[in-house]
Amino acid sequence: MSGSGRRLFRRVLGAFAVLWVLGCTVSQAHDTSRSYLSVDAAQRDGHMTARWEVAVIDLAVALPLDSNNDSRVVWGEVLAQEGAIESLVRSNVQFYDSAGPCSVDSHPLLVDSHGEQMYIVAPLTLVCNGEPGTLGVDYAFLRDIDGSHRMLVRMNDGPSARTLVVAPGVPREIGAAHASTVREFFRYLAEGAHHIWIGYDHLAFLLALLLPAVLLRGGDSWHPIPSLRKAILETLKIVSAFTISHSITLGLAALGILRPPPVLIEVAIALSVAAAASFNLLRRWNLPGAWLAFGFGFIHGFGFANALADLGLGRGDIVVPLLGFNLGVELGQLVVVAAALPVLFILRARPAYTKYWLPSASSAIVVLGLYWAVVRWP
Numbered sequence: 001m002s003g004s005g006r007r008l009f010r011r012v013l014g015a016f017a018v019l020w021v022l023g024c025t026v027s028q029a030h031d032t033s034r035s036y037l038s039v040d041a042a043q044r045d046g047h048m049t050a051r052w053e054v055a056v057i058d059l060a061v062a063l064p065l066d067s068n069n070d071s072r073v074v075w076g077e078v079l080a081q082e083g084a085i086e087s088l089v090r091s092n093v094q095f096y097d098s099a100g101p102c103s104v105d106s107h108p109l110l111v112d113s114h115g116e117q118m119y120i121v122a123p124l125t126l127v128c129n130g131e132p133g134t135l136g137v138d139y140a141f142l143r144d145i146d147g148s149h150r151m152l153v154r155m156n157d158g159p160s161a162r163t164l165v166v167a168p169g170v171p172r173e174i175g176a177a178h179a180s181t182v183r184e185f186f187r188y189l190a191e192g193a194h195h196i197w198i199g200y201d202h203l204a205f206l207l208a209l210l211l212p213a214v215l216l217r218g219g220d221s222w223h224p225i226p227s228l229r230k231a232i233l234e235t236l237k238i239v240s241a242f243t244i245s246h247s248i249t250l251g252l253a254a255l256g257i258l259r260p261p262p263v264l265i266e267v268a269i270a271l272s273v274a275a276a277a278s279f280n281l282l283r284r285w286n287l288p289g290a291w292l293a294f295g296f297g298f299i300h301g302f303g304f305a306n307a308l309a310d311l312g313l314g315r316g317d318i319v320v321p322l323l324g325f326n327l328g329v330e331l332g333q334l335v336v337v338a339a340a341l342p343v344l345f346i347l348r349a350r351p352a353y354t355k356y357w358l359p360s361a362s363s364a365i366v367v368l369g370l371y372w373a374v375v376r377w378p
Contacts, residue, residue, distance in 0.1 A: 192328020249301030274369025
C-alpha cells in the first residue's frame with residue numbers, strides 16, 4: 001500500500017474509532033423523554049384531582065404492552081394491562097403533604113397526544129390531610145433506565161398556574177407554599193446544564209471548534225499554538241461568540257417573537273455540526289472559529305428555545321426560566337471546555353495530532369452531523 005493509501009486508511013479508521021466512542025445513540029440528541037402531570041390544587045373536602053400522562057413508547061419500556069410483538073400498541077393491548085398500569089402509577093407517582101402520604105384513587109384510563117406522540121392518561125383523585133399548598137410528589141418512573149427523563153408538572157391553583165420540572169428519584173415540593181423564584185431559577189439553571197451534557201450534537205459542534213483552537217494555521221499547514229494563555233483566549237472568543245448569538249435567538253424564540261419549525265431547526269443544527277467540522281479539513285479556508293461559532297450559534301439558540309418550550313412554559317412565567325436555562329447552558333459549556341482544553345493543549349504538540357487525530361475526529365463529526373440531518377429530516 002502506498003504512503004497516501006496508508007494515510008487514508010488511518011484517517012478512515014480513526015474516524016470510525018471516534019464514531020464508536022461517541023456511540024450511535026447520539027442520533028436522539030434532542031428526543032428527550034417526558035411525562036406530564038397536571039394538578040387542580042383547589043381542594044374540595046381534602047380532595048384534589050390530577051392526571052398523569054405518559055408516552056406509550058415510554059410505558060412500553062416498563063410494561064409488555066405489545067403482546068403480539070407486531071411493533072404496534074393498540075388500545076386493546078393497553079386495556080389488557082390496565083391493572084399493571086395502575087400499579088405502576090401508584091408505585092412511581094406518589095404524593096405527600098405536611099401530614100404525610102396522600103391516598104390516591106385511580107379512574108379508567110384515557111388516551112391523548114402531544115405532538116406526534118400518543119400518551120396514556122391516568123386520571124387520579126388525591127386525598128391529602130395536610131395544610132393547603134404543601135403538596136409534594138415523589139416521582140420514580142424510568143429512574144434507573146433513562147437519565148434524561150423528566151416529568152413536567154402544571155399546578156393549577158385558583159386563577160394562577162405554575163409549571164415545574166421534576167426529575168425521577170428527587171422528591172419535589174410542588175405546592176404553592178413552596179413556590180420560590182430563586183429555587184426555580186436554580187432548577188432551570190440545572191436543566192440548562194443538563195441539556196448541554198445530553199445534547200450530543202451541541203457537544204460535537206463544540207468539539208469541532210475546540211479541536212483547532214490549540215493550533216495556528218500557517219499556509220496549508222497547522223502549527224501548535226505557542227502558549228496555554230493564547231489557547232485560552234482563542235477558546236474564550238469562540239465561547240463568547242457562541243453565547244452572544246445563541247442568546248439572541250433563544251430570547252426571540254422563548255418570547256414568541258420568532259419561532260421557526262422545530263424539525264427544521266434540528267436538521268439545521270445537524271448540518272451546522274457537519275459544516276463546522278468540515279472547515280477543519282479544508283486547510284485553505286482560514287475562517288476563525290469565533291466567526292463559525294457566532295454564525296451557527298443563531299441556529300443552536302433556536303434549538304435551546306425548543307428545549308425550553310418542551311418544559312411546558314407559558315408566556316407569563318418565562319423570564320426566570322429563560323435566564324436560568326441560558327446561564328445553565330453557559331455553565332454546561334464551560335465545564336466541557338475546562339475538561340477538554342487542557343487535554344487538547346497537551347496533545348497539540350504531537351505530530352500525530354495534526355496528522356491523524358484532528359482529521360480523523362473532524363471526519364467522524366462530519367459523518368455524525370450528516371447522519372443526524374438524514375434521520376431528523378421530516
